[in-house]
Amino acid sequence: MSSTGPGANSGKIEEVESIVIRFAGDSGDGMQLTGTELTRAVALSGNDIATFPDFPAEIRAPAGTTYGVSGFQLQFSSSEIFTPGDAAGVLITMNPAALRTNLSTLEPGGLLIVDSGAFKKRNLQLSGYEVSPLEDDSLSGYQLIPVDMTRAVTVALKGSGLSPGDVQRCRNFFALGLVFWLYGRDEKREVESIRAKFRARPEVAEANVKAFKAGHAYGETTEAFKSRYHVPAADLEPGEYRNVTGNEALATGLVAAALLADRRMVYASYPITPASDILHYLAAHQRYPVTTFQAEDEIAAVTAAIGASFGGAIGVTGTSGPGFALKQEGVGLAVMAELPLVLIDVQRGGPSTGLPTKPEQGDLLQAIFGRNSESPVAVIAPARPSECFDMAIEAVRLATQHMCPVVLLSDNTLANGAEPWRLPEISDLAPIEPGFRTDAETFAPYLRDPDTLARPWAPPGTPGFEHRIGGLEKQDVTGDVSYDPANHGHMNAMRAAKIAKIADRLPPVDVYGDAEGDLLLVGFGGTYGALRQAAQSLRGEGHRVGHAQLRYLNPLQSDIDEVLRRYRRVLIPELNPGQLRMLLRARTLLDLEGLNKVDGTPFMVREVVEAARRLIGPAAAKELRA
Amino acid sequence: MSAVPGAGERRYTKKDFTSDQDVRWCPGCGDYAILAQLQKLMPDLGIAKENIVFISGIGCSSRFPYYMDTYGFHTIHGRAPAIATGLKLARPELSVWVVTGDGDALSIGGNHLIHALRRNVDVKILLFNNKVYGLTKGQYSPTSDVGQRTKSSPSGVVSPPFSPPALALGSSATFVARAVDTEVQHLQQMIRRMAEHPGAALLEIYQNCPVFNDGAFAPLKDRDTKQDEVLMLEDGEKLVYGREREKILKLDPDRLVLVPGRVGDENGAIEIVHREDAESTMLAALLSEHPRPGFPTPIGVFRSVERPVFERETLAQGEAAVAAGGAGQLEELIYAGDRWRVSSS
Structure with missing residues (x-):
C-alpha cells in the first residue's frame, strides 16, 4: 500500500504484489467468518495466502471491551508467501476497543477503515479513550477512512424484520462488501457463499447479502479511496488446490491414513482448544472408517485409543x-x-491453562521426556498447515510399523492458519501395511522384527495367539512379567533402540537456500513461514543462508550433525526458551544460538532477520557481495 | 451372548483357560476362589477363547489377566473401563471383561467406571471389594467403613464409604449385582448372568483380604449368622430372609425407607416384590444403600434391564451413513470443497 493520503475515487486500479489485511472487532462481530470468507475468495482466484486468526479464549466477552477483541489477519499475494505478514497494510476495526488493541499491527501510513458509528461514548470509555481518536490527530500517521457502518446497515436493512441487534450483526458483511470492492473480487460467488452458509436461516442470509452489497455499493460511490487494488494470481506450482487450515489438513490426513491402512481408526478425544476442530471434522466424516469417541476426560481418551490399538484398530x-x-x-x-498410538498435541501457550488460543512451542520436551523413567516415543512436527495432511499419515505409518507411540506436535499457528494446499495425486499416496502376525507357530508377544525391532501386533480374535501384555516389565520374547535386572536393562535398551532405528528410514534434512555458508536457520512447526521468509530476505541481502525446518524431532534425522556443521553460525528461533536448541546442543556439542520468545505471538519475519543480522553482521554480507 | 462368535465345535475345559503363570496372591486370598469360578465357567459360555479379553487396572485383583489363558491386558491404575471402551469401539464382537478392585474402580478410576456404566458399553466388570488397599499394603479405600483402622487411618476412617451398587444405579447401569467370594455357586450364577447380559454389567464381589482386612465379611459367611445377615434377592419375590425365612424388609411409605420386621407382623409398612427390570430404580436404590446395623445385606441382582449398547449405537451411525452415501473414498475426501486449478504457464 502506498502511504499517500486518500483522494478522489478516480476508478483507478493499482496492481500490487501483495496485501496484508487485518479485521478486528468484538468476539461477536464475526471477524473470523469475515476473514475466512475473504480468504476463500482470494484463494479461489489464485492468490497465495497465509492467515493468522488471533482470537481470545473467551467465547463472547462483554461487548466493547478490549479483552473481547477478535482479529483475523490475511496476506494474499501474487508471489509465493510463507507468513500472514509482519504488519498489516490495511486494518478494519469495528469498534474503539479493536482499534486500541490492533493499531500497533498497522504499518505507518496504512489504510485504516473504522466503523465510525461505533465510536460512541460508552465504547470509547470501555476501551479507555478519553477523546475519540477520530476527532484528535492521533491517527494522522495513517490513511483514516471513517465509515458509519452502524448507520449504513440500519438503512440497508430497513424493513428486513430483523431486530436492531441482528441488524448490527450484519456489519461484518458490510465491511466484507467494501473490501471486495476495494480488491475487485468476485461479488456473485460471495453472495452464493453467504446464502449457502446461512442456509438454515434464510432471513439472516438475505440480510447479510444486503449488507454485503451495501458495502460494495458504498465503495463504488464514495470518494474516500484514491484507488482500488488488484493482486494478480500467484504463479503457484501447477495442480489442483484447495484452501485448508492445519487442523483440517491434519484430520483429513488421519482419515486418509485409515483408508491407506485399510484399518478402522478410533479417534478418542476430550474437547480442548485448539484441538477440538479435529474431533469435529472427524465426527462429521461418518462414511469413512473412523470412529470418534468423546471421552469423559483426557486420560480416558488416551487409554481408549490404546484399547482400540490393542484391538487392531489405529x-x-x-x-x-x-x-x-x-x-x-x-x-x-x-x-x-x-x-x-498417535497422539496429536496442538500446542498452546502455557504453563497450566496458559493462553489457550495463542501460539507457543513449549511442549517439545514434554513430548520427548514428559513421562516417568525411560519412555522413548517418536516425535514429529509438520511445518505448514497443508503439510499436516502428510505428517498425519506419517504418524500413523510410524506408529503401526514400529509399534510405538508417535507424538505429532502441531501448534496454534498451524492449526488455525490457512494456506492453499496442492492436492496430492491419489496414486502417490502409499498404502500403510500394519504388521499383523498370522503364523501361530512362531509367534511370541515380544519377539522382535530384526529390522525395526518392533514386536508383533496380534489383536484378540486370532486363534492360538492368546497372550497377556501390560505395564509391568516384560520378559524379552515371551512377554511374561519379569523382575530380572538383566532383562530390564535389555528391554530398556530395546525400547530406546527401536525408536532410534526409525532414523534409518527418514529422508535427509530438507534444507532451503544455501547448502553451506554463513548461517543456518533451524526451527520446527509453525515458525516455518517466518524462518523461510527471513532466509529468503537474508539471501537477497547477499548472505549465504540455509533454512531447515525439522519435521522429525525424535529421532532426529541421521545427517543433522553434518548439516549443522556446514554453516559458520546456526540460529534456532523457537517460541519457547530454547528446547530444540538444548537438544541439538546436547547431540552435537556445537555452540548453537537461539532466538526465543514466549509471549503468545508468532515470530515476525523482521525479528528473525534482525537476529540473524546481529549474529552474522552486515560486514560479512559486504564481503560476500564484493 | 449371540453377538460374540461362538466356539463352534470346540469344547473347552477349565484347563484351557488356565495360563502357565504361577499365581502370586497371598495364601487364603479371596481372589483364588473368584479365579477358579471364572476358569470353570468360561468353557460353559461357549465363546471362542480367542474372542475373550480380560482387562485390568492396578491392584491385587488386577493381576487376574495373567492367570487366564485368554487375551489379556494389565493396564494402569483405574483406566481399565476406558481401555475396554476403546477396545469395544474397535472390536464390538469381543467378549470383554474388566477386573478391578475398590481402589482401582471407585477411587482413581471412578470417572471411567461411571461413564462406562452410563454409556452401557458391553463390558463385564468384576469389582473385587475387600474394603482396603492390598497391593500398597493396607491403606483405607473408598469402601472402607467409617471407623476402620488402617495404616493410613490409625484413628479410624472418617468419611462414609461408597456402596458400589448404589453408585452403579446412579450411573444408569443396566445390570447391577453383588456376590460373595466364598459362595461359589451363587458367584458362578451371577457371573453367568452378567455374561448373558447385553450391555454393561457390574458385579460387586465381596472378597476377603486375609492380610489387611481379614474377616470383613465374616457375618455374611458364618454358618451361624449368614441367614440373618444376608438377603438373597430373587426376581419376583418378596424381601424375605432369616433362618426360618421369618424376617422381611418392607417399605415404609411415609419415610420412604426399608424397614426390617417379621413376616406377618403389621407395622404400617408395605410388602414389596423385587423386580430386576422395574421401570424405576427407586427400590433397587433403597436396597443398594450401604448396609446398616440391623439390616441384612442384599446379595444377588439389583437390576437387570436392556438398553441400547454404546459401541453398537456408535458404529450403527457410521453404518447408516455408509448405507446412505456409500463408503468414503480417498478421492472425495481430498478433492473436497472449493477448489481451483493452476495450469502450467
Whole structure:
C-alpha cells in the first residue's frame, strides 16, 4: 500500500504484489467468518495466502471491551508467501476497543477503515479513550477512512424484520462488501457463499447479502479511496488446490491414513482448544472408517485409543498441552505394551491453562521426556498447515510399523492458519501395511522384527495367539512379567533402540537456500513461514543462508550433525526458551544460538532477520557481495 | 451372548483357560476362589477363547489377566473401563471383561467406571471389594467403613464409604449385582448372568483380604449368622430372609425407607416384590444403600434391564451413513470443497 493520503475515487486500479489485511472487532462481530470468507475468495482466484486468526479464549466477552477483541489477519499475494505478514497494510476495526488493541499491527501510513458509528461514548470509555481518536490527530500517521457502518446497515436493512441487534450483526458483511470492492473480487460467488452458509436461516442470509452489497455499493460511490487494488494470481506450482487450515489438513490426513491402512481408526478425544476442530471434522466424516469417541476426560481418551490399538484398530488421541500432561501415564503404557498410538498435541501457550488460543512451542520436551523413567516415543512436527495432511499419515505409518507411540506436535499457528494446499495425486499416496502376525507357530508377544525391532501386533480374535501384555516389565520374547535386572536393562535398551532405528528410514534434512555458508536457520512447526521468509530476505541481502525446518524431532534425522556443521553460525528461533536448541546442543556439542520468545505471538519475519543480522553482521554480507 | 462368535465345535475345559503363570496372591486370598469360578465357567459360555479379553487396572485383583489363558491386558491404575471402551469401539464382537478392585474402580478410576456404566458399553466388570488397599499394603479405600483402622487411618476412617451398587444405579447401569467370594455357586450364577447380559454389567464381589482386612465379611459367611445377615434377592419375590425365612424388609411409605420386621407382623409398612427390570430404580436404590446395623445385606441382582449398547449405537451411525452415501473414498475426501486449478504457464 502506498502511504499517500486518500483522494478522489478516480476508478483507478493499482496492481500490487501483495496485501496484508487485518479485521478486528468484538468476539461477536464475526471477524473470523469475515476473514475466512475473504480468504476463500482470494484463494479461489489464485492468490497465495497465509492467515493468522488471533482470537481470545473467551467465547463472547462483554461487548466493547478490549479483552473481547477478535482479529483475523490475511496476506494474499501474487508471489509465493510463507507468513500472514509482519504488519498489516490495511486494518478494519469495528469498534474503539479493536482499534486500541490492533493499531500497533498497522504499518505507518496504512489504510485504516473504522466503523465510525461505533465510536460512541460508552465504547470509547470501555476501551479507555478519553477523546475519540477520530476527532484528535492521533491517527494522522495513517490513511483514516471513517465509515458509519452502524448507520449504513440500519438503512440497508430497513424493513428486513430483523431486530436492531441482528441488524448490527450484519456489519461484518458490510465491511466484507467494501473490501471486495476495494480488491475487485468476485461479488456473485460471495453472495452464493453467504446464502449457502446461512442456509438454515434464510432471513439472516438475505440480510447479510444486503449488507454485503451495501458495502460494495458504498465503495463504488464514495470518494474516500484514491484507488482500488488488484493482486494478480500467484504463479503457484501447477495442480489442483484447495484452501485448508492445519487442523483440517491434519484430520483429513488421519482419515486418509485409515483408508491407506485399510484399518478402522478410533479417534478418542476430550474437547480442548485448539484441538477440538479435529474431533469435529472427524465426527462429521461418518462414511469413512473412523470412529470418534468423546471421552469423559483426557486420560480416558488416551487409554481408549490404546484399547482400540490393542484391538487392531489405529488408536489416535488429540489434545493440547494441559491435556497432554494428563495423558502421559497412558503414553507410558503404550511404550511398555509396545502398541501403536498417535497422539496429536496442538500446542498452546502455557504453563497450566496458559493462553489457550495463542501460539507457543513449549511442549517439545514434554513430548520427548514428559513421562516417568525411560519412555522413548517418536516425535514429529509438520511445518505448514497443508503439510499436516502428510505428517498425519506419517504418524500413523510410524506408529503401526514400529509399534510405538508417535507424538505429532502441531501448534496454534498451524492449526488455525490457512494456506492453499496442492492436492496430492491419489496414486502417490502409499498404502500403510500394519504388521499383523498370522503364523501361530512362531509367534511370541515380544519377539522382535530384526529390522525395526518392533514386536508383533496380534489383536484378540486370532486363534492360538492368546497372550497377556501390560505395564509391568516384560520378559524379552515371551512377554511374561519379569523382575530380572538383566532383562530390564535389555528391554530398556530395546525400547530406546527401536525408536532410534526409525532414523534409518527418514529422508535427509530438507534444507532451503544455501547448502553451506554463513548461517543456518533451524526451527520446527509453525515458525516455518517466518524462518523461510527471513532466509529468503537474508539471501537477497547477499548472505549465504540455509533454512531447515525439522519435521522429525525424535529421532532426529541421521545427517543433522553434518548439516549443522556446514554453516559458520546456526540460529534456532523457537517460541519457547530454547528446547530444540538444548537438544541439538546436547547431540552435537556445537555452540548453537537461539532466538526465543514466549509471549503468545508468532515470530515476525523482521525479528528473525534482525537476529540473524546481529549474529552474522552486515560486514560479512559486504564481503560476500564484493 | 449371540453377538460374540461362538466356539463352534470346540469344547473347552477349565484347563484351557488356565495360563502357565504361577499365581502370586497371598495364601487364603479371596481372589483364588473368584479365579477358579471364572476358569470353570468360561468353557460353559461357549465363546471362542480367542474372542475373550480380560482387562485390568492396578491392584491385587488386577493381576487376574495373567492367570487366564485368554487375551489379556494389565493396564494402569483405574483406566481399565476406558481401555475396554476403546477396545469395544474397535472390536464390538469381543467378549470383554474388566477386573478391578475398590481402589482401582471407585477411587482413581471412578470417572471411567461411571461413564462406562452410563454409556452401557458391553463390558463385564468384576469389582473385587475387600474394603482396603492390598497391593500398597493396607491403606483405607473408598469402601472402607467409617471407623476402620488402617495404616493410613490409625484413628479410624472418617468419611462414609461408597456402596458400589448404589453408585452403579446412579450411573444408569443396566445390570447391577453383588456376590460373595466364598459362595461359589451363587458367584458362578451371577457371573453367568452378567455374561448373558447385553450391555454393561457390574458385579460387586465381596472378597476377603486375609492380610489387611481379614474377616470383613465374616457375618455374611458364618454358618451361624449368614441367614440373618444376608438377603438373597430373587426376581419376583418378596424381601424375605432369616433362618426360618421369618424376617422381611418392607417399605415404609411415609419415610420412604426399608424397614426390617417379621413376616406377618403389621407395622404400617408395605410388602414389596423385587423386580430386576422395574421401570424405576427407586427400590433397587433403597436396597443398594450401604448396609446398616440391623439390616441384612442384599446379595444377588439389583437390576437387570436392556438398553441400547454404546459401541453398537456408535458404529450403527457410521453404518447408516455408509448405507446412505456409500463408503468414503480417498478421492472425495481430498478433492473436497472449493477448489481451483493452476495450469502450467
